Amino acid sequence: MEDQDRKKIIIMLRWTAIIVTSxxxxxxxxxxxxxxxxxxxxxxxxxxxxxLSFFPKKWFSSLKLFYPLVLLDTGIxxxxxxxxxxxxxxxxxxxxxxxxxxxxxxxFKLLMVIGGITALLYGVLLYSWxxxxxxxxxxxxxxxxxxFIMTAFYGYIVQTLTREKRQELTISEDKYRGLFENANxxxxxxxxxxxxIADVNREVEKVTGYIKGELIQKEVFDLFPPEEMxxxxxxxxxxxxxxxxxTDSLSLTKKDGFSTEVDLSTKRIDLGxxxxxxxxxxDLTEQRKLEKKIRQSKRNLEAIFDGIRDQLSIQAPDYQIxxxxxxxxxxxxxxxxxxxxxxxxxxxxxxxxPCERCPVSVTIATKQPATSIMKSSEDNTTLQIxxxxxxxxxxDVLSAIEYMKxxxxxxxxxxxxxxxxxxxxxxxxxxxxxxEINNPLSGIIGMAEIALEEEDPTKxxxxxxxxxxxxxxxxxxxxxxxxxxxxxxxEEQGLVDLNEVLEETLKMVRLVAQKTPVEVxxxxxxxxxxxGNIGEIQQVxxxxxxxxFQAMDGKGGKLVxxxxxxxxxxxxxxxxxxxxxxxxxxxQIFDPFFTTKKPGEGTGLGLNxxxxxxxxxxxxxxxxxxxxxxxxFTIKFPIRxxxx
Amino acid sequence: MSRKILIVDxxxxxxxxxxxxxxxxxxxxxxxxxxxxxxxxxGGDDFDLLICDILMPKKNGWEVIKEVKTNPKTKNIxxxxxxxxxxxxxxxxxxxxxxxxxxxKPFTKAQLLYGLKLMFExxxxxxxx
Numbered sequence: 001m002e003d004q005d006r007k008k009i010i011i012m013l014r015w016t017a018i019i020v021t022s023x024x025x026x027x028x029x030x031x032x033x034x035x036x037x038x039x040x041x042x043x044x045x046x047x048x049x050x051x052l053s054f055f056p057k058k059w060f061s062s063l064k065l066f067y068p069l070v071l072l073d074t075g076i077x078x079x080x081x082x083x084x085x086x087x088x089x090x091x092x093x094x095x096x097x098x099x100x101x102x103x104x105x106x107x108f109k110l111l112m113v114i115g116g117i118t119a120l121l122y123g124v125l126l127y128s129w130x131x132x133x134x135x136x137x138x139x140x141x142x143x144x145x146x147x148f149i150m151t152a153f154y155g156y157i158v159q160t161l162t163r164e165k166r167q168e169l170t171i172s173e174d175k176y177r178g179l180f181e182n183a184n185x186x187x188x189x190x191x192x193x194x195x196x197i198a199d200v201n202r203e204v205e206k207v208t209g210y211i212k213g214e215l216i217q218k219e220v221f222d223l224f225p226p227e228e229m230x231x232x233x234x235x236x237x238x239x240x241x242x243x244x245x246x247t248d249s250l251s252l253t254k255k256d257g258f259s260t261e262v263d264l265s266t267k268r269i270d271l272g273x274x275x276x277x278x279x280x281x282x283d284l285t286e287q288r289k290l291e292k293k294i295r296q297s298k299r300n301l302e303a304i305f306d307g308i309r310d311q312l313s314i315q316a317p318d319y320q321i322x323x324x325x326x327x328x329x330x331x332x333x334x335x336x337x338x339x340x341x342x343x344x345x346x347x348x349x350x351x352x353x354p355c356e357r358c359p360v361s362v363t364i365a366t367k368q369p370a371t372s373i374m375k376s377s378e379d380n381t382t383l384q385i386x387x388x389x390x391x392x393x394x395x396d397v398l399s400a401i402e403y404m405k406x407x408x409x410x411x412x413x414x415x416x417x418x419x420x421x422x423x424x425x426x427x428x429x430x431x432x433x434x435x436e437i438n439n440p441l442s443g444i445i446g447m448a449e450i451a452l453e454e455e456d457p458t459k460x461x462x463x464x465x466x467x468x469x470x471x472x473x474x475x476x477x478x479x480x481x482x483x484x485x486x487x488x489x490x491e492e493q494g495l496v497d498l499n500e501v502l503e504e505t506l507k508m509v510r511l512v513a514q515k516t517p518v519e520v521x522x523x524x525x526x527x528x529x530x531x532g533n534i535g536e537i538q539q540v541x542x543x544x545x546x547x548x549f550q551a552m553d554g555k556g557g558k559l560v561x562x563x564x565x566x567x568x569x570x571x572x573x574x575x576x577x578x579x580x581x582x583x584x585x586x587x588q589i590f591d592p593f594f595t596t597k598k599p600g601e602g603t604g605l606g607l608n609x610x611x612x613x614x615x616x617x618x619x620x621x622x623x624x625x626x627x628x629x630x631x632x633f634t635i636k637f638p639i640r641x642x643x644x
Numbered sequence: 645m646s647r648k649i650l651i652v653d654x655x656x657x658x659x660x661x662x663x664x665x666x667x668x669x670x671x672x673x674x675x676x677x678x679x680x681x682x683x684x685x686x687g688g689d690d691f692d693l694l695i696c697d698i699l700m701p702k703k704n705g706w707e708v709i710k711e712v713k714t715n716p717k718t719k720n721i722x723x724x725x726x727x728x729x730x731x732x733x734x735x736x737x738x739x740x741x742x743x744x745x746x747x748x749k750p751f752t753k754a755q756l757l758y759g760l761k762l763m764f765e766x767x768x769x770x771x772x773x
Contacts (some may be wrong), residue, residue, distance in 0.1 A: 466657050
């Protein structure tokens with residue numbers, strides 16, 4: 001009902017009650033008793049209704065206003081009656097009768113009928129007593145409509161309150177119904193008696209395929225497949241006996257005859273005076289599918305892990321081996337049980353402490369992948385070890401994957417490749433040297449022939465001097481060649497002075513490059529010796545300097561060789577101002593067999609060999625190049641002491 | 645009138661003994677130490693023979709030969725290549741470019757004389773025809 005209407009009706013009904021009550025008080029039989037109090041009461045009653053008309057409308061739907069109003073009105077009307085009749089009247093009984101009627105009545109119309117009949121009966125009664133038509137009987141006569149008005153007033157108030165209460169209940173019922181219906185879990189309410197289904201929610205319909213009507217009144221055991229009946233009966237028996245909730249995984253039969261697995265919780269609940277079982281279940285189909293997927297992907301990962309023929313292990317930050325693949329077990333001729341939980345350094349390297357250049361320790365410290373090359377003490381194999389971090393949700397290193405690759409064969413092949421490239425280099429060098437020697441040799445032969453023919457011996461001195469000059473030049477070339485090839489032969493690791501190697505290499509390459517008029521600028525700083533293979537490093541410089549000369553294409557140019565210390569490494573730069581490398585080739589130049597030269601002019605292995613040697617020395621190589629401007633190769637070798 | 649020969653080589657000692665030999669044989673000898681000098685000389689004088697090295701600074705022998713053989717004024721001058729490049733491919737390249745005789749270092753006086761004989765007799769023959 002609208003607040004507006006309610007306010008109007010209440011105020012209007014009260015006005016009527018006030019008028020009638022005031023009349024009764026003022027003109028009732030015992031009115032002479034206390035006139036002041038009577039006037040005060042009427043005034044209060046009037047004032048209450050006047051002030052009520054100023055109240056906001058919405059207050060009229062509040063119980064906080066209703067209760068005081070009913071109390072006030074009952075009080076005032078009762079007191080008014082007391083003042084007018086001094087308690088010696090039957091009117092009290094009638095008044096309280098009205099209040100009782102109103103409060104128990106559920107139907108407003110019926111109440112009005114009862115009020116009407118009561119008013120009529122009272123009128124008939126008054127009439128039979130002869131009080132109805134006397135001269136001073138107006139106060140009695142008024143009682144008849146008064147009964148009706150007060151009934152209407154109280155009836156209205158009670159009625160409104162009840163309706164509101166019911167509305168609130170409906171709202172709350174709707175709310176819980178909504179929760180019940182929209183729950184993601186299936187909810188079934190069972191009557192305790194025979195475990196009959198009393199109510200189900202939508203999820204139950206969805207999971208089972210039945211509609212609500214088909215389920216209601218069914219026995220709950222009809223929902224379980226025969227093979228699980230025993231389990232289901234035990235389940236409910238236990239709930240009934242212990243009186244406590246229970247959760248288990250059971251299957252439910254669907255309408256289509258198939259079963260679906262659910263996670264079922266059942267609990268006894270009491271609603272009002274009736275006792276129910278509340279069954280809540282979650283459909284496990286999706287979860288089972290997911291679990292199956294997870295299991296399969298786990299199997300896949302395990303197969304990959306075991307299928308990899310290189311050795312893989314997962315290690316805790318304290319180097320404890322958490323997991324290994326089959327290759328590890330086979331390679332170390334051990335079992336999974338024996339190797340798991342051992343420390344990596346102990347199991348793999350027979351050490352009592354972590355290895356010095358362990359990549360796992362780097363990964364744990366930096367959270368970055370790391371790699372290093374180690375020699376196995378046991379069978380003299382060379383292992384390349386990679387480590388990769390496994391992070392937890394916070395991004396901390398949980399463990400590391402260690403991947404060990406036996407590169408012994410690969411290294412042997414690489415050494416052979418370097419060796420053959422070196423031989424090829426020596427071949428080129430030899431032909432270059434031959435050219436270079438041929439010139440002074442021509443001089444010697446030519447001058448000697450002239451000297452033989454010369455009749456004037458005084459002239460011979462000059463010829464002999466020329467011959468000597470030429471012979472000395474040849475001797476110089478041979479000397480340089482010897483020191484170059486001496487270095488090239490060396491296979492041992494040792495301390496290498498990069499400045500010295502650069503100097504010697506330059507000499508030889510110049511020889512081969514013959515007449516190319518190249519201005520060489522040397523910017524050598526005193527640098528620490530690095531640890532490595534001098535022959536291989538010489539190969540690096542030979543290839544780079546030869547390339548630089550070739551880039552200048554016999555036209556001449558500037559070659560800058562520089563060395564300097566940068567942190568813990570020595571940096572060597574070889575730069576030319578030759579033709580440069582086209583941008584599109586820049587990322588291919590270190591690939592094996594990549595060449596822009598004509599067939600027969602280059603193997604395409606030169607820079608690849610350079611790259612291999614530099615990385616094997618744990619160095620780095622970078623290239624910068626601009627077409628027609630030149631190329632700069634920058635190599636960094638780490639300074640490190642000889643290993644034990 | 646004696647024949648005029650231009651020797652092009654950056655090695656002084658080689659120019660020297662060639663000069664001594666050829667002068668004794670009665671030729672008029674001019675010298676150039678690199679390709680550019682050679683071209684310059686060829687522009688200024690008429691030569692009967694060019695003896696040219698290949699590996700030289702500034703302008704190499706191949707370039708000199710190319711210029712000589714493409715210039716109508718000089719294309720009839722016979723050319724002897726005198727070089728330390730002794731691979732077959734270099735020799736073929738030399739002949740392909742128009743060289744008339746290919747001589748590798750080191751060489752003897754006899755080889756030089758044979759080359760001269762070949763050049764001038766062929767040239768005379770050509771005139772006779």
